[in-house]
Amino acid sequence: MPRPRPAAAAAAPALAAALLLGACQPAGRQAADGAAVAPKANDAAAAQSTVTTDWGPLGPADRDVIVRVRQAALWEIPVARQAQRRAARPATRRSLAEVARAHARLDELDRAAAARLNVPLPDGPTPDQQSWMSEITGKSGNDYDRTAVARMRMAQGLLYADLGAVRAGTRNTLVRRFAQEAQPLLDRQMRQLETTGFVTGDVLPDPPEVAEPPPPAAPGRRGTPAPAATKVLSGGG
Template sequence: MPRPRPAGAAAAPALTAVLLGAVLLGAVPLSACQPVGRQAADGAAVAPKAGDEAAAQSTVTTDWGPLGPADRDVIVRVRQAALWEIAVARQAQRRAARPATRRALGAIARGHVRLDLLDRQVAARLNLPLPDRPTPDQQSWMSEITGKSGNDYDRTAVARMRMAQGLLYAELGAVRAGTRNTLVREFAQRAQPLVDDQMGRLEATGFVTGDVLPDPPEVTEPPPPAQPGGRAAPAPAATTVLSGGG
């Protein structure tokens, strides 16, 4: 998923719902929804301040330990995902061609609402501003999905969401493994199973193929492949190896 641009205070839920619904229906041109570097409480654009980029890369002290750039980034990304995926999933409950897609996307919408609530609670405790609108890329995905019909609608919605979910899942795992902030660690630990559940629901629709998955992680020293036509001997139990074979 593309790196979101941080925004300021979130708008009221009703306003956000109206904006997302309008984007999905094509009533709001994409150019009218460009996110800005920061945003005032009333939604007015605020010019970026000098040093904002350096501040974004800094680590700050909190009651739960140091809060670094990756910690803040994953919380923002979870919020950013909710801003377009909830709207798409709710629309798919009505428009998807297949009942299985409608059921899966309906469950994802409900799960994302719970995840967004958790995300906003953690952000409030950390005094972390969250975005209040989809990124330009996300807006283009929403328009792309809305412009489809039949199985093409189902396939496009599932493909876009599965790609985004896979990237988010990987970042949650990396932050869960390495964060020094106990609150962020707890958040990632709770969020990752919810994203995993959503990926499973998307895969169960039958529309997830290899071309919609993110690239696998790079491995510096991968094990050699098996010889063609050959078969590797089963490995002994680790306890047997550790005990010297006795």
């Protein structure tokens, strides 16, 4: 996938958000064909509610990440399995085979958590996801490899960050355990995609914004290793 020109780069954040969030409606609000159903007012209120479970309170972010993991599996597993046959490069075929296996395990964990927490899951790709699958299928040669890897790596980077945020803040012990098990599987998939050589800066999500970033070093100045924290805290003794 060619590096975007300035106009395309400006649209990258919107593309990144659409890639993972595009058609994810509140849990259970999806038609059988995968099309999103517009939520009613009472559905929207219920989606923002927190419910009590045997593992602690289950909030909207908890349910949302469980649904997102499922939604990712519904398009990434078929794409990865197709790439095992159609990718132009052996390295891509090997990497995507591993992605398919890891994602199947991730889906297994996700379905188990959803069943215990009574979170309804979608059964088909969203319209946006279907369009990405069609886009990838319509490519050939290195363009096929590049498009499949770019789409999947963008989505997984966003989902990885969301899982980390939920892992850090959830009050539900089962969701915490699920996120803790899911993150290494996503990390493995991202590393596999990165071995293909098609992961470049334009296919990565935007880095997080920092309110007070540390300034860079002065030009030409070489930094020296900082002393161990234990030495600083003990006064250098």
